[in-house]
Amino acid sequence: MSRRVVVIGHGMVGARFAEEIRRRDPDGGRVALTVLGAESRPAYNRVLLSTVLAGGLKPAMVSLHPDGWAEANGVDLHTGVAAVAIDRDARVVHGADGSTHPYDELVLATGCRAWLPPVDGLAEDGDGAPARGVSLFRDLDDCERILAAAAPGARIAVVGGGLLGVEAARGLAGRGVAVTLVHPRGHLMERQLDTGAAAVLGDALRELGVDVRCGVAAKAWNPDLGLDCDDGTRIAADAVVVAAGVRAETGLARAAGLAVDRGILVDDRLATDDGRVHAIGDCAQHAGAAAGLVQSGWEQAAVLADLLTGTDPAARYRGTRPVTRLKAAGIDLAAVGDVGAGDETVAVSDPRRGRYGTLVLRDDRVVGAILLGLPDAAASIIELYDSAAPAPEDRLALLLGRALPGGATEAADPSRMPGSAVVCRCNTVTKNALVTAWREGARDADALRRRTRAGTGCGSCTGTVCGISDWLTESDPPQETAA
Numbered sequence: 001m002s003r004r005v006v007v008i009g010h011g012m013v014g015a016r017f018a019e020e021i022r023r024r025d026p027d028g029g030r031v032a033l034t035v036l037g038a039e040s041r042p043a044y045n046r047v048l049l050s051t052v053l054a055g056g057l058k059p060a061m062v063s064l065h066p067d068g069w070a071e072a073n074g075v076d077l078h079t080g081v082a083a084v085a086i087d088r089d090a091r092v093v094h095g096a097d098g099s100t101h102p103y104d105e106l107v108l109a110t111g112c113r114a115w116l117p118p119v120d121g122l123a124e125d126g127d128g129a130p131a132r133g134v135s136l137f138r139d140l141d142d143c144e145r146i147l148a149a150a151a152p153g154a155r156i157a158v159v160g161g162g163l164l165g166v167e168a169a170r171g172l173a174g175r176g177v178a179v180t181l182v183h184p185r186g187h188l189m190e191r192q193l194d195t196g197a198a199a200v201l202g203d204a205l206r207e208l209g210v211d212v213r214c215g216v217a218a219k220a221w222n223p224d225l226g227l228d229c230d231d232g233t234r235i236a237a238d239a240v241v242v243a244a245g246v247r248a249e250t251g252l253a254r255a256a257g258l259a260v261d262r263g264i265l266v267d268d269r270l271a272t273d274d275g276r277v278h279a280i281g282d283c284a285q286h287a288g289a290a291a292g293l294v295q296s297g298w299e300q301a302a303v304l305a306d307l308l309t310g311t312d313p314a315a316r317y318r319g320t321r322p323v324t325r326l327k328a329a330g331i332d333l334a335a336v337g338d339v340g341a342g343d344e345t346v347a348v349s350d351p352r353r354g355r356y357g358t359l360v361l362r363d364d365r366v367v368g369a370i371l372l373g374l375p376d377a378a379a380s381i382i383e384l385y386d387s388a389a390p391a392p393e394d395r396l397a398l399l400l401g402r403a404l405p406g407g408a409t410e411a412a413d414p415s416r417m418p419g420s421a422v423v424c425r426c427n428t429v430t431k432n433a434l435v436t437a438w439r440e441g442a443r444d445a446d447a448l449r450r451r452t453r454a455g456t457g458c459g460s461c462t463g464t465v466c467g468i469s470d471w472l473t474e475s476d477p478p479q480e481t482a483a
Contacts, residue, residue, distance in 0.1 A: 002032040006093050006101045008083045009109035010037030013281030013297035015064045018075050020305035028074040030309050034101050040080035047294050049143050050327045054171030059140055086256040110249040112282040114138035117244045121221035133223035137168050137243045149239040152176030157227045157237040159218045161188040165243035170328035173209040180235045181210050184217035192324050192335035197370045200356040204331050248283045268316040270304045288319015295425050296320040325460040334378040336385050339368035346395040357399045364390045376401030383421045414471040424454035424461045438472045445469040
C-alpha cells in the first residue's frame with residue numbers, strides 16, 4: 001500500500017520535493033502525494049524575481065512546472081488552500097477550506113515570510129500589512145506591485161541593503177527609476193562581504209544610478225511626503241520597497257508542539273522531534289544549512305525523497321557549502337564559504353575598475369572568497385571550493401583568473417573545465433552530466449536545461465551552460481543521416 005505523504009507548501013522547495021518523489025516513484029506505487037499551497041498560483045522560482053523586476057524575464061517565464069504537471073504525475077495538488085492546523089495524534093492536516101488530509105508522513109515546506117520592520121507608516125494599522133505605497137519583495141504579487149510603481153522617472157526608496165535589496169535597487173535603476181537605497185548597517189551585504197568589497201559594490205551601484213546610503217535607517221513613511229530617516233534627512237519617494245530580511249514560517253509547527261528555534265529544528269534525516277513530521281527549505285533549521293540558499297532546500301528535498309520512497313534508506317543531509325551569487329546586471333559578485341576561517345589570505349583591490357577579491361585558504365584549500373568583477377577567477381575558485389582540491393601555488397594568479405595554462409580560464413574555455421566541475425550548484429549538475437545529456441540527444445542549451453535542470457535555479461550558470469553547449473556543438477556536431 002502506498003505511503004500517504006502530505007506536503008504543506010508548494011513553493012520552490014515543496015515543488016522540488018514533489019518532483020524528486022516522482023522521479024523515484026513515477027507511478028505512485030510507493031508514495032501517494034498530496035500538496036497544499038496557500039498561494040493560488042502554480043509553483044514558481046522566487047530566486048528569479050530580481051530578474052523579473054529588472055525586465056529580464058516575464059512573470060510567466062519563472063514557473064517551475066508546465067500546466068497539468070501535477071495531474072500528469074499523480075500529485076494531488078491543492079492551490080489556494082492554506083493549512084491551518086496539524087493534528088499529530090490523528091495524523092491529519094486541516095485545510096482552510098474545511099478539507100482534511102490524513103498522512104503517514106508530513107513534510108513542512110512552508111518557507112519564510114518577508115519581515116516588515118517597525119517603522120512608522122510602513123504597515124497598515126492593526127493587521128501589519130504593508131501600507132499605501134509600500135511593497136515587500138518576496139513573491140510575484142509583490143513584484144507586480146513594484147512594477148506598477150516603477151514607471152520611468154518614478155522615485156522609489158529601497159529599505160535594506162542585503163542581497164535582495166541590492167538586486168531590487170539595481171533592477172529598478174535599470175528601468176529608469178530614481179532609486180535611493182537605505183541600509184542601517186555600516187556597509188552593504190554585511191553577511192557576505194567585508195568592508196572593502198562593500199565599498200566597491202557601493203561605487204558600482206552609484207555609477208549605475210543608485211543613491212546608496214549606508215548607516216542610515218528608515219524612521220517614518222508618509223506617502224504624501226516621502227521617507228524620513230534617522231539622520232534627519234527626508235527622501236522624496238513615490239513608493240517604498242522593503243527588503244529588510246525574512247523570518248522562517250514556523251507558526252503551524254509551533255502550534256502543533258514541534259521544537260522550534262529560529263526555524264523548525266531538524267536532524268540529518270530532516271525529521272523534527274516527531275519522527276513522522278519533516279521540514280525542508282527556509283522553514284527548517286539544520287546546523288549545516290546556510291540560510292536563504294535555494295541549493296540547501298533542493299538538496300534536502302532530494303535526501304528526503306530518497307528516504308520516504310525507500311530509494312536510499314541511508315541518505316542523510318550533511319549540510320550545504322555556501323556560495324552566494326548576486327543577480328544584478330553589470331555587477332558580477334560571488335561570495336564563497338567563510339572568509340574568517342582561514343590561515344592564509346590574498347587580497348586585491350582595484351576600485352577604479354570595479355574589481356575586488358579576497359581569497360582565504362586553510363591547509364592549501366579554499367575555505368572562503370569574495371569575488372567582485374572577477375568572473376574568471378570565480379569559476380576556478382568555486383570549483384576548488386566545491387572539490388576541496390589543493391589550490392595552485394600562485395595564489396595571486398588564481399585570484400586574477402590566470403592560474404590555468406596558456407592564460408585561458410575555465411569560464412572562457414569549457415574544454416579546460418574538469419568533467420567533475422559543478423556547473424549548476426543549485427541542482428548539482430556537473431560538466432560530465434551536461435556532456436552525457438548532449439550525447440543522449442539534448443542538442444542545444446534549452447534542451448540541456450530541460451534534461452539536467454542546469455540554469456533553472458538562481459540562473460547564474462546560464463552563460464556557462466550556453467558556453468558548454470556551443471563548445472559541444474563545435475567539437476561534437478550531430479551526425480547527418482543518409483536520405
